[in-house]
Amino acid sequence: MMGTIGIAVLGTGRMAHVYGPKINAHPGLRLEVVYNPRMSSAENAAARYGGRAMDDLGAVLGDPRVDAVVIATPTNTHLEYIDKAARAGKPIYCEKPLDHSLERVEQALTTLKTHPVPFMLGFNRRFDPDNLALRNAVQTGEIGRLTMVMSWSREPSPPPIGYVRASGGYFVDATIHDIDLLCWIAGEHPVEVQAAGSCMFDPEIGAQGDFDLTMTTLKMPSGALAHINNSRACSYGFDQRLEAFGDKGMVQTLNHRDDNLVRWNDRCTVARAPLRHFFLERYDQSFYNALDEFHAALTSGRAPSATAQDGQAALAIALACAKSAKTGQAVTPDYT
Template identity: 80%
Template sequence: MTQTLGIALMGTGRMAHVYGPKINAHPGLRLEVIYNPRMSSAQKAAALYGGRPMDDLDAVLADPGVDAVVIATPTDTHVDYIEQAAAAGKPIYCEKPLDQSLERVDRAMQALQTHPVPFMLGFNRRFDPDNAMLQQAVRSGEVGPLNMLMSWSREPSPPPIDYVRASGGYFVDATIHDIDLLCWIAGERPVQVYAAGSCKFDPQIGAEGDFDLTMTTMTMPSGALVHINNSRACSYGFDQRLEAFGEKGMVQTRNHRDDTLVRWDGTATEARKPLKHFFLERYDQSFYNALDEFHAAVTEGREPSSTAEDGRAALAIALACAQSARDGVAVQPIYGG
């Protein structure tokens, strides 16, 4: 019989609206509380997804019905909530990134060492079925020793400029997903990165000193080369592809569409519908699968597969990429606490 965990969902913004329905859909999770320091926001979210609205964090963490917390709040609040939830002995699922600062990430990791509760970081793309199949193919030796690993990750349109200003920069905000995913697939972390960026779509992004178009190359200890290209704009939808090339062959993931039918007519041949529009549609299943992994880790007493250390490493690499793009030189990421 599935053990049910009562969940306190922290936050009521965009990612909380992703996790609310996924918690409700999981047979082993129960949405017990929705927390926001503004009660009116908590009440609105609770009206949509259920759970009891609460605005007192101490009361949430002391609530006997709360077995674990899902942190889906703004990034700059993650560390504070991790420290308090860990001190209360609550297992934690936290949206990525842990923070935009390595110093604050180290604070969170110290709290998790002092209060060792189950902790999982929400790098959801690991839990996409296509990505997981490609990782399994690489790790099982299907392509032989890995030579090249490539990722295409292009968004349909630039985000609002207020989001960009608070994002920590394109590498920390977006490329970090690809960094974590490709390191997980390869089973190693880079010894050197070289990145370049430009701004071709939204001049406001450039005025903030950020990029909307980047390319990154990572050199792995094995000698494998990893390439990531990112774009804040893409006219044909949310372009998400992977390719692993080894001595024995190659495996790829393809883009997703709502309609996979191929059409031929008097105006076009092999015509197909546009791609999924954004990450909320393309990676919908991955969020459920990630929560399923969290439930299994807590109820079975095992280490979650996406850890705080993974989050620290991905941030260190992303910061090295930002430095490389800014200075025009190759950079060695600095790991460790």
């Protein structure tokens, strides 16, 4: 593709409002269309971020000014939009997860095989500069042989219960980000998972049969272990840290802060204010970088680096974690 790439954003929810400004900020992308079957929602979003508001998907996909689509709709609609965009020959950037069901993910893979178009799954945390630097340190052997990789991912407060009901469960909704990230860092997928969960913060989440606090261990083919620590609540803010430990050293990422000054006085030592960021602020740059990767893939003719197969593997692992937490047994992910 030459020149700027015209993008149609499908959906007008929270993630669409993340991608709209990022598309506008990218010199190689152009926000051409904002789509929602409810025209008023499309018009409201287009008024904020530009582009033409449209409520006819067929017209959007048939528009020659639309070179590619960004699917930012609810997870249970992804398969429909992937099918229609692929049949129209439009490259696709799709929010994660691909779906909550491995069967439906398989349908998406079949569609993309039958109608091959460039496809990228929005595992944006791969494109965070700190996370990428840590992975590069592992990949270049800076810490020697990787033996352990760990992720702490804790949210400030539980989401609305309506969101929880439609989320697919905590492992599929949240842990899947850490799963993909740690597998990407390690360069392998686990042969076995062991997970535990409880509900310590919001009884309504427990009433849905879900968890708001989980611990997960992934055993890799190399023998390396990955540990994931998740919480739906955290009194001091959005806690996001990684650690990779090898036989020759260790590398870590730290939380981002508005105030990085360390204070020592007669009231405190090394005291700082609570973390104020949530994922939109903490990973702001990563969303731009992910779109930049999509643009680079389209303009160079190569495949994007975060694939539908990556989404399939992450979902298989997340579902195995959910099964392990329910049964108390170690589980082998179903990668078939």
